[in-house]
Structure formats: structure tokens, C-alpha cells
Amino acid sequence: MAEQDLTSSSILIAQAQTDTGNSEAQQPGNAAGTNDAVEEQVVQEANDAAQGITVVVEGSEVVAADPAVELHAETQGAYTEQEKSVFPPFDSSTFGPQLFWLALTFGVLYLLMSKIALPRIGEILEVRRDRIEGDLAEAERLRQKTDQAIEAFEAELAEARAKSHGIADETRAKIKSEMDAKRRDVEADLAKQVATAEARILKTKTDALANVDQIAAETAVAVVGKLAGKVSIKDARVAVSDVVKG
Amino acid sequence: MAGTDPISQFKVKTLFSFGTIGADENGANGVDLVFTNSALFMVLTVGLIATYLILSTRGRGLVPSRLQLVSEMSYEFIANMVRSSAGTEGMKFFPLVFSLFSFILIANMWGMFPYFFAVTSQIIITAALALLVMAVVIIYGVWKNGFGFLKLFVPSGIPLPILFIVVPIEVLSFLSRPLSLSLRLFGNILAGHIVLKVFAGFIVSLSALGALGMFGSILPFVMAVALTGLEFLVSALQAFVFAILTCIYLNDAIHPGH
Numbered sequence: 001m002a003e004q005d006l007t008s009s010s011i012l013i014a015q016a017q018t019d020t021g022n023s024e025a026q027q028p029g030n031a032a033g034t035n036d037a038v039e040e041q042v043v044q045e046a047n048d049a050a051q052g053i054t055v056v057v058e059g060s061e062v063v064a065a066d067p068a069v070e071l072h073a074e075t076q077g078a079y080t081e082q083e084k085s086v087f088p089p090f091d092s093s094t095f096g097p098q099l100f101w102l103a104l105t106f107g108v109l110y111l112l113m114s115k116i117a118l119p120r121i122g123e124i125l126e127v128r129r130d131r132i133e134g135d136l137a138e139a140e141r142l143r144q145k146t147d148q149a150i151e152a153f154e155a156e157l158a159e160a161r162a163k164s165h166g167i168a169d170e171t172r173a174k175i176k177s178e179m180d181a182k183r184r185d186v187e188a189d190l191a192k193q194v195a196t197a198e199a200r201i202l203k204t205k206t207d208a209l210a211n212v213d214q215i216a217a218e219t220a221v222a223v224v225g226k227l228a229g230k231v232s233i234k235d236a237r238v239a240v241s242d243v244v245k246g
Numbered sequence: 247m248a249g250t251d252p253i254s255q256f257k258v259k260t261l262f263s264f265g266t267i268g269a270d271e272n273g274a275n276g277v278d279l280v281f282t283n284s285a286l287f288m289v290l291t292v293g294l295i296a297t298y299l300i301l302s303t304r305g306r307g308l309v310p311s312r313l314q315l316v317s318e319m320s321y322e323f324i325a326n327m328v329r330s331s332a333g334t335e336g337m338k339f340f341p342l343v344f345s346l347f348s349f350i351l352i353a354n355m356w357g358m359f360p361y362f363f364a365v366t367s368q369i370i371i372t373a374a375l376a377l378l379v380m381a382v383v384i385i386y387g388v389w390k391n392g393f394g395f396l397k398l399f400v401p402s403g404i405p406l407p408i409l410f411i412v413v414p415i416e417v418l419s420f421l422s423r424p425l426s427l428s429l430r431l432f433g434n435i436l437a438g439h440i441v442l443k444v445f446a447g448f449i450v451s452l453s454a455l456g457a458l459g460m461f462g463s464i465l466p467f468v469m470a471v472a473l474t475g476l477e478f479l480v481s482a483l484q485a486f487v488f489a490i491l492t493c494i495y496l497n498d499a500i501h502p503g504h
Contacts, residue, residue, distance in 0.1 A: 088253060088254070088256040088257040089368050089432070089436065091258065094258040094370070097279070098258065098284050099370060099374055101282070101288050102288060102374055105285075105289055106288075109292040109296065109345050109348070110342065110345045112296040112300070113295075116300055117299035118340070120306070121321040122321070124303060124307075124314075125318060127306075
């Protein structure tokens, strides 16, 4: 492009010079001074044109810088300061290397995570969960054992209480029956004694009553003897008994 | 960095080259294996994630140390996210979602350092990640559901005449997913960094004006500090948004019927 522009600028200069020639040819009668002035003006114009073209050439250099730099970057892998026109994240020349390194690093990360790090952490958590569950189960087992012991203790206590109750009842019944037997014995004994005593009293009473007859007879004998002479004891007794019966 | 130009920070610069492969005898048309600042920060991102996760869980402590706790929390955070939005079946994509989330998060965080390069401010990177997600969604969806995957575009329980309107909308929304997924991340990070740089540039140019300018630069300074905080939020949020949208799209691949 730059070269083309350069060529076109030289063509322009050449045209300008031919124009000058033409004007000379068209105006042969002109004074040399005028001719010089025209020539100066034309040269000036040509120079201006050339300068303008130079500016264009510079501009085209700037425009051309981009592909050149890109080519440069692609072949050399280096970037120059001129490469500013592309917004860096959209610079497609960096896409290839970035994708390559992303695939490499992310692949390595995925492998390390899925093969080493995550299974290891998972295992740690699993072991801990198992351990906690095991400990909880053990605690539960021990608690049940304690409950069982408490139950057995209470059952034994109740049994013992029932047993002691039974013993007390039994003892009470035994004592009662013994006491009853003794009381019966004593009562029988007493009844017997009472009966004996009553019999004795009766005997004594009859004896006494008999003795009373005797005494009455004797007293009658004595009284009669004193009053009317001697009476036999036998008659007296008959008399007394008559009176008593009478 | 070239002065206060807010754009130059996104320029991919070649650090060194591994040489060119496939070039012709003139040295042209080859593929350059150049190591750029972008590649450097991708390597740093992956290096940081892998080193941290692997080293912090090395002890496999039953009672976790603080470092290990961070790894476990990030694991459970992503695992819960995948499980709640894509179901138990989605857990086979857990490593992918975790890699995406951690890569974007840490790349964004590296970008928050002054003079560092934000990998996610490159449209090609975010577009590649979004296309990766969409490729996984489409390939898995078709492989698992066959033509049933197309039910994705036909919501159930809608009368036939309305389907003529709804189906094109669904197709359009599906096609716009990779675009929105990549542009959201790219735009947020790019805009945030430009704004930060502009405000930081105000400080420099105002300070150059003398005492009054220095006094005047307090306002952009406060703004720059506040925006830095905001950018940290945006960095984390965009990683989260990318991950959760990935989960939602994967859910579509697993259960295409609405």
C-alpha cells in the first residue's frame, strides 16, 4: 500500500511537471518571469501534493502496522508497543496459547481434584462420620445396658420387698397361731381348773352340808340331852333330817 | 504497567516461549508455545489449589486442624450445592463443579493483587469454561436420555398452542446459556478491574497537581478502598454463581423433564 501511494505521488509530481510544460506550450508568448512564477506555483503545488501524499503514506504506515505486528506476534511471539488498537481481551492472537494453557492447567486441576484431593477429603469425612456414629451406637448400647441393670435392680428390689412382706406375714400368722394355741391351752387349763374347783366346792359344800346335819344332830342331842334326857345320836339325826325335809 | 491506562492490565504478555511447532521453513504459520502472564496465573491458580488441598489434608486428622477444616468446609459447601440442586446423581460431576469453582475463585483472588493478572478477565477463558460446561451438559444429557433430552425444551402440562411460543423461547434460553455464563464472569471481573484502575489513576493524577490535588485525591482513594472490598465480594460471588449455574444446568441434563 505504502509503495503504491509513493508511486502515485511520483506520478502526481510528474503530472504536475507535465502540466507546467503544457502551460509553457500553451502560453508561448508569456514573459519569462510569468512563466517562472507559474512554474514556481506548480512546483509548490506539486510539493504540497507530495507532502500530502507523504502524510497519507505515514497514515498508511500506521494502518499497516497492525497486520504487520500481528504477523510479527504470530511468528516471533513478541508484542511491540505499537499494538494498542485491539482491546486486549479480544486480541485473537492470544486465544491459542491461552486455550492451550487453560486446557493443560484445568485438566491437571481436574485430575488432581478427582483423583487425590477430593477422595481424600471425602474419606476423612467418612471416617469421622463412621467414628461418630460408632461412638454414638456404643453410647446407646451402654445406656441400654445401664437401663437393663437399673431394671434388674428394681425387679430384685421389688422381689425382695415382696419376699420380706411374705416373711413378715408368715411370721405374723405363725405367731398368731402359736398364741392362739397357747391361749386355747391356757383356756382349757383354766376351764379344767375351774371345773375341778367347782367340783371341790360342790364336794365341800355337800361335805359341809353333811357336816351341818351331823352338827345339828349333835347339837340336837346335846340340847335334847340337856332338856329331856339322853337321846341316841341315831334318833337325833333322823329327827334333824325330818326337820330339814319338813 | 503503563501509567494509568486502565486497559493495559488485561494485556497478555509473553514471558518466554517454548518454541514454535508446525511452522514452515519461513518460520510462519506455526503454533507458538508461549508462556504468557495469563498462563503463569493459571499455573499459580492450579498450584495454589492443589498444594493447599493436598497438603492441608495430609494428616487426615480425625479432629481437623484449621487448615484442614477450610478444605473440608469447601468440600462440603460444594458437595451440598451439587446435591441440593442436581440430586445425588449429580455427585458424579462433583469434581468438575469443585474444579470450576476453585479455579474461578482462586484466579479471581490472584487478580485482586495489584499488578497481578486476572485470568478470568479474558473472554476466551470464561468462554472456554462455559462451553466446557455446556458440552458436558449436552453430551451427558444425550448419552443418558437420548431423545428424551429434548424434553428439556418442552415443559410438561402446557397446552399445545402455547407450546409453539414456549419451545422457541426455551431453545433460545438454552442457546444463550453459554453466552450469559461466560459474559457474566468476564464482564464482572473486567469492569471491576477497570473501575479500580480508573479510581487509582485519579489518585495519581490528582496528587500530581500539588497540595490541593492531594487533598482532592482522598475521595478516589476512599472509593478505591471501598471498591477493593466490593471486588473481593464480586470475585467470590461470581465463582459461586458460575458453580451453582453449572449445577442447575447439569440438573437439566440429568432430569430433562421440567
